[in-house]
Amino acid sequence: MPAAARTWSPPPLIRNPWLRWAIYLGALGYLALALSTVEVSWLRVYEGLERGRVFISAFSSPDFTSRADEIRQGMIESLTMTLTSTLAGILLAIPVGIGAARNLAPSPVYYVCRAFIAVSRSLQEIIIAILFVAMVGFGPLAGFLTLTLATIGFMAKLLAEDIEDVDPAPLEAIRATGAGWWPWLNYAVQPQVMPRLIGLSLYRLDINFRESAVIGIVGAGGIGATLNTAMDRYDFDDAAAILLLIIAIVMVAEYSSSHVRRWVQ
């Protein structure tokens, strides 16, 4: 005799039905209230749609020539900013990353480096850029400082994690030869983390170029500033040209860096 069909449904996330329904209704009420405070101006939406159409259509006729000088200037600024900040950031990230590796650094150094990394990573690039623009004024210097700081946080954290993951056997073996701390770092640790360090550096180069376009908008120089000006002037043809250039450069960087990374392994 077959057993009666038994049913099963997943237990509700909140067991108490009163509480459950109260939360559902509360959420619904909050949504309704929030929506009612948003003043949608349908006229502006309509105008915006029109501008959007113009902007999109500008991509069919990007204008690389009429503001070529400004665009070139912005590009050079951005690329310089990207390269210098990536390089400086990596060079500074290496000591910080070593200091933030549990298996290498004594406790006080470890905590200082970890704290530095946590702070520099908790601030978004745009916020850092606003701070630096306020400190050193408009222009690529603020951008350079911003990207350097962001690079240190990013690279140091990942480098420290990679160092903590190295095979401890060669570390012991080189220590047992009587090598000092620097040769030990150079022989036992460096070969183990180098491929990843190179890969991450190239990846960060990518990121920094993209970020350089973004932070330009808050005044940190580079192609972002040029783009911002073009947008303010409703020069959508110029803006389209700039965006296409950014996309092209990012794609080239992406392609070549993945190539190099594969080769390094």
Place this chain on the structure above:
Amino acid sequence: MLRLEGLTKRYPTGDLALAGVSLHIPAGQVAALIGPSGAGKSTLIRCVNHLVQPTAGRIYLHGEDISRLRGRALRRARRRMGMIFQEFALIERLTVMENVLSGQLGYVGFWRGFLRRFPAAVVDQAFTTLERVGLLELVDKRADALSGGQRQRVGIARALLQNPEILLVDEPTASLDPKTSRQIMRLICEVCAERNLAAIINIHDVALARLFVPRVIGLRAGRMVFDGAPEGLTPEALTQIYGEEDWTQTTREGAGPAGSEADAPAHREVAIDRDRLAGIR
């Protein structure tokens, strides 16, 4: 040459790994250190070169007390002791030559090491040593492209490049096949004889040990329970080192009739040998 006095190690976890071990290894003598897993063999040789800080006791190298050394003096002492590891502990991404030359890092300055510009005499010695261990044609291979036996040879060459006075060897053959194990053991013992090097070799394979070494030290639960020539490794001695259970398992086949104590040991000994060597041939 190497003298230990009451060497004791208690790990922070509370494990008493060594409980007052005293022994003396004269120059040029190769001693095998046997004992069950956890007896403290690795701890002992790691204490000697301070990869593990001993809790108490003294270590003398050529009469010099090295038990409390730190910093530069400790590194000076370390380079006089070559270490060979079970898992080879090579730097995988470096070449065979770089791995071997790293044995000299205690002697050369930082920049020489960093730029791989070792003194000509050292490079020459590296080539000679590689030739001795039979790896001359592999100098530029990366260490991760080698077989286990080849890796251990690189490990031996690296230790020899320290120009050590003693070799500390932690289970050199445990990751190798039986034939390669023998070759590696033979190589270690030969180079020790050639250079009048003392050595302590941790080893689990008793049969292999007695084939090559003149002296066996038995460790059990951090205490020395045997010290003598391998001929003295009677079933009773092995029982004392490894404990009753393990021992009866290994010798059941060769056990003589109960009561014939007089000839039983010799008889059993041969049986053990055959038993342990069965896998080797």
